[in-house]
Amino acid sequence: MTDIATLPSKRVCGTCELRKGGDCRFAALSGVRVRHLAKGETLVHEGEMPERLFLLRRGYLRMLRFGCDGDRVVMALLAAGDVVPAFPGRALGFSVEAASDTEVCEISGAAFRAAFGRDTALRHRILDNAAAHLRRLQDAIWLRGRLTSRERVIAFLVQATECMPVDRLPDGSLRVTMRVSRGDWADMSDTTVETVSRVVRGLADEGLVETLARHRYRIPDIAGLRRLARLDPAGAEGAPGPAPWQVIGPRGDRSVVRHQ
Amino acid sequence: MTDIATLPSKRVCGTCELRKGGDCRFAALSGVRVRHLAKGETLVHEGEMPERLFLLRRGYLRMLRFGCDGDRVVMALLAAGDVVPAFPGRALGFSVEAASDTEVCEISGAAFRAAFGRDTALRHRILDNAAAHLRRLQDAIWLRGRLTSRERVIAFLVQATECMPVDRLPDGSLRVTMRVSRGDWADMSDTTVETVSRVVRGLADEGLVETLARHRYRIPDIAGLRRLARLDPAGAEGAPGPAPWQVIGPRGDRSVVRHQ
């Protein structure tokens, strides 16, 4: 199912939505290959030393780690525009899987290294990317450490309204399409499908969420959900509130404006 | 209690153990200030945009985040030689506190930026540092997600034998000095002092740990502890085992050789 097409840079980038939107960090590079992955396929395995950089063009990837007995921990979800935080020449600390059908740009390590030595703007973008990922992993640790399972499940739903297809209904409520399965939802919340199911049930009973169709929900009061998940600072203390979920938005520093 | 001394680079670095050991990433830079912090003092607060880089010369720092109701999560412990993963011009996602008396080198953002544009080796060291921190945060997520409290407490003890003062006794057992309080131990293990106490008690009952003095322990069978904490791959599957704790060792890539 894997399809690799090597194309001259112009051809690939000229039609790419990311470039048009200014979300591509590598538009200046040549020798870019586009690779298609079906949902569930693995892009790279933990421990590998990939000699290239990966940029997600379309779809969702997950960064995860496997244990000896088959269990797994999902550490982050990547969306279109994100760069996999891997550095050519360093062993990877995680595997990367397609959480949906995806298109990934692969940039050769040689091309990257050459451009990195030459191009100041590119350097800053790379550092920014690393900083954004550091930030997101810190957020993940915070969420897992200080929030209950229920709160994390809600936090992921809130996050989905910020990085997944969403529209606003006439009555002001949000309609969001979760592009991940219940299993992924549970993985990202570091809990089980049963707990996710129970939490969604509970929210429905309280009128905070209405299930419209499989993976489609209506959310009348997003601020109420934020409060339930303790995503906003409760007191008026100067203390900064907990951070959002670990999905990396299209732009590396999107988090800065996320809660106003 | 804060004492800041600005010294010409030569003077500072000439006497620095880090430089002699080759652990200093900034020996080439000038305009370095040395700052002393007493245990408990804060180096930088979450949300600040420090216009400098911090390198830990001596002691231990902790990276942590505070919640609205006074609770806190410790994300990593830094040891001598580590660089605080902050980039000049970006808001910090965590506070940094002295976990013991420390000496920190401060490098001005301007000096750093100039050198960063000029010095290829420095660039690689900075990227390496970011990569090491990414790796450690991923490890932290893994530990918190897949290990029990008991296992995390043991994992931290094991880790201490790898980055804190330790010597080997005639009978082959290790004697380690924990340079952090019970509270820090609990913070780093994402649990409570009560649980740490109970775990240590349990280990003593099983003869796996003997308390010699406050903060000093004898460990007859370190491999046994590793097994208890599930730090080594159980099966002979190709699956890589869980990673060590999130203390960053003196060298950024020390983890590579950590378990052979």
Add this chain to the structure above:
DNA sequence: CGGATCGGTTGACGGCAGTCAATGACGTTA
């Protein structure tokens, strides 16, 4: 159509570990 498979829901149960509280050990100060 029957059966198999998969994703999701619901209920019952149990254990890990967090919380609360009392007590002890130790060092500091008056």
Add this chain to the structure above:
DNA sequence: TAACGTCATTGACTGCCGTCAACCGATCCG
């Protein structure tokens, strides 16, 4: 020496949520 603060220990209790199991609906397939 007594009073006090800090740090650590131990016990009792409780509740969240992970695990197991049964069940349901949708889809696919021979």
